[in-house]
Amino acid sequence: MCFMALVSLNGIYAAEDGQNLTSNINTTIIDTTNTTITQSTSDNNPEHNDYQTNNYAAGEGTPSFTNQQITQAAIDVEKFLEGNKYLPEYITINGIKVNQATFLQLLTQTTLKINNTNTTTTPLINVNQPGTGTETTTPGTLTKNEYLQLAQNILTYINTNKKAPATMNTVLGNIKFESLLYMYSRALNMHKTYGALPTFLAIRPWNNIPITDTNKKTITTQDITNTATEVKNFLEYHKKLPEYITINGIVVNQATFLQLLTQTTLKINNNDNTPLNLTNTKTPTTGIETTTPGTLTKNEYLQLAQNILTYINTNKKAPATMNTVLGNIKFQSLLYLYSRALNMEKTYGALPTFLAVRPWNNIPITDTNKKTITTQDITNTATEVKNFLEYHKYLPEYITINGIVVNQATFLQLLTQTTLKINNNDNTPLNLTNTKTPTTGTETTTPGTLTKNEYLQLAQNIQTFIENNGQAPGTITSSLGNIKFQSALYMYCRVLNNYRDNGVLPLLVTVRPWSTSNIPIRDEFFTIQQITKTAIEVKTFLEGNKYLPEYITINGVVMNQSQFIYLITTATIHINTGDTSLISLINANKPGTGSETIAGGIILQNEYITLAKNIKNYIENNKKAPSLVSTSLGQMSYQATLYMYCRILNQYNSFKDLPSMVNVKPWKMSNIPIYDTISFTISQITQSAVDVKNFVVGNAYYPELITVNGVLVNQAQFLQLLTTATIKLNNKDNTVIYLQNGIVPSSDRNVIAAGTLVLSKYVELAGNINTYFINHEQEGPSKMSSSVGEINFLMLLYTYCRVLSSYQNNTLPVSVVLYKPVYITSDNIYDSATDQNRMKTLVSILRNAGADAYGYGIGPDTQNAVLRNSSVQQGALVVDIYGGACAGTIYAMIGSYYQGIKGAREVYSIWISPPAWNITDLPTKATNCGVNFLPRARDDTFSKYLPDWGYNLKGEATDGLKNPDLFLNSHGFNFLVTIGDLQYMAAKILFEAKS
Known part of the structure; x- marks a missing residue:
């Protein structure tokens, strides 16, 4: 029996057994062993729904085909279509001519059989061609389960309706008949090529030929992470999302990609490297975004990812918006958010701790790689917010903390958390808790001050309120009345700014009602550090301009010269007594003028401390500074007094100790500047060394204060002068030596050294002594180790007096002998x-x-x-x-x-x-x-x-x-x-x- 296969656009003609059917207008396109595809050029061809069996005898059973025969026909049809951009009207399989509808039935039946490992033949049934259908397909990818289910649906439709479907509804829209035929032809071609049905099949509208499928078996988290970076870069360059996204050859729509992004984010967080589940997801309708700028913590965006997946699994489509503590985030923003999260993971090897959130029209968005928020971050930002508010008279709506954006309510939560941590010496990172902005509250604050204990308790109360309510309080109750949210934020900014400047939380903070007329708020009590800082500034101003400023500003508070004298003298007293309490500003008028009689000279520490007490008492009793101050050197003007205490505080700032003396000169421009950095020549120090040695020889004890060129110094200061002079003489260095502050230690008389110190050893010891002073905040050593044993402080002093007393002819002694008492x-x-x-x-x-x-x-x-x-x-x-x-x-x-x-x-x-x-x-x-x-x-x-x-x-x-x-x-x-x-x-x- 001979079979002839023919595919004709002119129709299928009925014939008797053995009749030879030919057409002189048929053109053979592809000729294979089992399949011949021919295409007619006729345009007036009637629709034919019959299969033609001109090659088999009457009375024979219904023809059937093997899986391999149908697969081969599928391959040939795919090649024909991709070469000609249209489908053949008839397909001949193993000598049997079938129409397109019948071929679709055979394709889907074979696909299901292969999946079920069913190798039985497939009988030929008569299937009518479909009517015209409208395709609404969007590009995407069907999973194996989806296209197998679709194949079953197509067969059900054909069995029910005796014709092929014009379109079939899928999650990617209505796929038209021709596209279905092409899709299953490709599926069988993939099976023939790779030995298995494909895991994924690409879907495109009909005018997209050829379509390339992927042989990927799985989608990995790395696939999604790489694609997330590509989508992020595309969006930031073009300012729009790509309509469809290709994941290593697999095309998905935006909604499906969001499903994969969120699934990947959760898998990475759980160290889950298993393949992803592709769930084709419908694109949502348009949603209204109400997002306010802010930052999501890792826990928050992971929970949001889970919420998105739950929504998709329940609704079979992506959400138009998702509700968060920062408002409703629209679909597109969510896709961008998780693309950035995975890009950060790819770049830094870990999911980000924080993710920025902005409304959709803010592209690009820059994320931070910070792992933590520190108390220093908040302290620095508090100063920035304080300065912004005091300049603009309103608070910034959103605050950026080292790249992390938060709203005002969240910033208050961080401010109060930081204040409490600093008080507890807690340097651990802060917890970012996104906090809702409060409703408006009525403020009943009366002006006043809160103590440190009060504002710390208030901070704890604010923290508790936020934890319980998820939003900041509109007002918070205090001993001064109800403090408004904005006032509380400003107050803690000032508290932390004060801490940043002075290294300690302030003992008091000023509170005023919230109004632009009360901004800025100045705290009219000051730390020693604040007063000292301003004293240095006034000293610098005076020495540069040769006159005193009429008004002086400390920490933003403007005052006159009398008030400033009160503060600097009180600060000097506090330093002397170790009192670290705040110093309050008092009202005082400018003093009158007086006739100064002071001569140049030195005022010792005891005297200038006593003077400070007298001046402080005078100002408190008379509400003005004295025009003249009585000193051991004569009457000193208030201007010279102000300058003297500025210089005293300047030395305190430099040496962390009050100077043992201060230079004084009459108040006139030619005497400005007065240098308190006193220097001596080596010969002056050497002469004093001789004097001290002679004093000890004659009196059998050591003088408490030593005069060097008319300047009184203590024993510790003198030892530094002696050792420095020794080193300089050894180095042939004749430059002057500056007086340093020195704290006299106790000297243990029971520490006894005896023996000979050669020159190299006593010079080395001199260097060690100077280093000791530097490392111990200018306190002298009670004893020092040497090549002859430990030497106590007083013996060190006497030894170097002897060394310099023996200095002759520009030569130090070759040795010095130490004796037992x-x-x-x-x-x-x-x-x-x-x-x-x-x-x-x-x-x-x-x-x-x-x-x-x-x-x-x-x-x-x-x-x-x-x-x-x-x-x-x-x-x-x-x-x-x-x-x-x-x-x-x-x-x-x-x-x-x-x-x-x-x-x-x-x-x-x-x-x-x-x-x-x-x-x-x-x-x-x-x-x-x-x-x-x-x-x-x-x-x-x-x-x-x-x-x-x-x-x-x-x-x-x-x-x-x-x-x-x-x-x-x-x-x-x-x-x-x-x-x-x-x-x-x-x-x-x-x-x-x-x-």
Whole structure:
């Protein structure tokens, strides 16, 4: 049996068995083994609905086709259509000619069979061509489930109506008959090519040929993220959204893309990498946007994404608007919002913490990558809002916090939250809570001030109200009445601005009713920092212009000179007493003029503090500043007084301490500026070092204040001058040295160092001392480590006095020796005057040599009394001078009592011989066969036991001590026997003191 396949535009002709049907106007387009597609050029062809079976015998059963035969025909039809831009009217499958309607029935049936793994043949049924239909398709993509369901719907329609549908309704609109035929031809072609039905099928209106399908099996979060960036860039460039969006070859409409954006955002947040579900979603109707500018937190836009998905799943279309705390956001804005969210995730590796919200006509929108809002962010913005309000007389409608936009109500929530965090020393990030703007409230505030405790409690009350109501309060109750929302916002802006300027929350804040006439509000109480800052400004103004400003402004408050004098003198008093409380402005009139009699000179700290108290009391009692102030240098004018306290506060600002003195000159332009930065030459410092060294030598104590070129400095300041001068001399640097503030530390007398400091070591130590001052806010060291041990503060001072006193011929001494403190005792040896003179001379020699030497006392038992005295340092050198050698005294030095009172002190014994015996060569050797024996002294009634026996000069047997010199040495005691040469004695004592 022979089959001939024919597709003809001129119709299908009935024929007897074996009749040969031909047409001389038929043109063969494609000839395959099983399928021939032919196209007639006739235009007056009647509609034919029959299949032609001219190639099979009468009586045979209904023809059927395999899945492969129909698939091959589908491929050929797709090629024909894409090459010619129209469908063939008839299609021949395995020799059987069918019309388009029948072919659609076979295509859909085969698609469903393949999906169900059904390989049975498909019988041919007669299907009539459809009528004309109107296509309303919008570009998009059908999922496999959707196009399979559509195939079933088409078959149902055909079975019911015995004809193909003109259009079929889908989520993407009505798809016309021709488009359906093309779509399922492509589906089977994809199956033949890839071995499986496609996961997605593209949908376009009929005039879009060819259509390219994707072989993608899934849509990933990365696909959506990449496409979100493309959509964002398109929108920001063209100022409109693309009507259709292609996701890695898959075309979706805007509504479906919003569904995918929100689904992706939630998946990323949940670390869910599974493929997305494509749900074709209908585009919404137009919605009215009521959005106000603001910022959504991550939790808020994630919840919004979930709400959008819920809406889509329920309504099968995208929402026209979505309600948020910032108002209704329209569909297009939502699409842009989540495109930006995913672009941020792609750029920074994480979903943004904040997302900006603006009405739709604001393109582009810039988002911030900030992870947190800090108290510093809010403090800085509070200052900006305060300045805006005070200039424009109204609040900005929206506030930008380092790239994050919030409304006024949300900013109040952040202001009060920040105030409470600062008070609690809490540096953790703030919680952004989008807050609704309040309704209008009636203010009943009376002017006054709130204490720190009051405005902190008020901040907590505002926080509680917002948490409970989701919006800011219209008014809030205070001790001054109901404070309006706007007033509260302004008040906390001023509180944080004050904190920003001074580093502490203010103790008071001024409150006024909300009106433009009350803006700006000035707090008429000031911190020491605010007053100091203005004092520096006034000093600078005066020194630049040679006259005082008539009015002075502190923190926005304008005042006259008398009021300013009151504030600067009170601030000086507060600093001196450590009082950090606020200083209130008082009313005071400008003073009159007076005749100044002051001479140039220096006023010490104690005096200018007393003057400040007197001036403060005068202004409080007389409501004006005094025209003249009595000082130790004469009558000083109020202008000179004002300038002096400005300079005092300037020094306080520089050195964090009030100056020990201040320079004063008569009030005239030629004396301005007055320099309080005092400098000295090295020769002036060296001369003072000599003076101090001589003072210590002569008085055995250190002066509290030292005069350098007429300027009084304290011990700490002088030590800095000494060490700096030492360093400069070593560096051959003759430049002047500026006086620095210095705080005198305690000096531990029990810290004792002894030994030789060579030049390199004492220069190094000088540098370490200066560094210590810098690192400890100008407080001097109570002790410093050195190559010879720890040196206490006063010994440091004396050591560098000695160094500079020894400076000769432009050369520092090669070394300086540090000695232990020396305490000298003496027997009654000669007469009182001789013995006293000897001790004084020794002390003087030792002090001149640099030892801290003291004459402790003369008389019996002073050698024990000095050791019993707790003020004599452990580690000191005790020198005992004897006029006679006593075996009992020497032997007692190893006893437990003596060792107990001696402690860690060193004892050095000196015998003046004559009159004392020389213990190294005693005269009793002759009576003791040459043994160096010291018999018990005639007046020794206190020694119960002496270890040795021998003979005295009279040959009488007695107890005593053999070889007392060796006895002392063997028990660690050094001694000296001398005829009384004081220089020699002093040299030996110094040797012991440096060991």
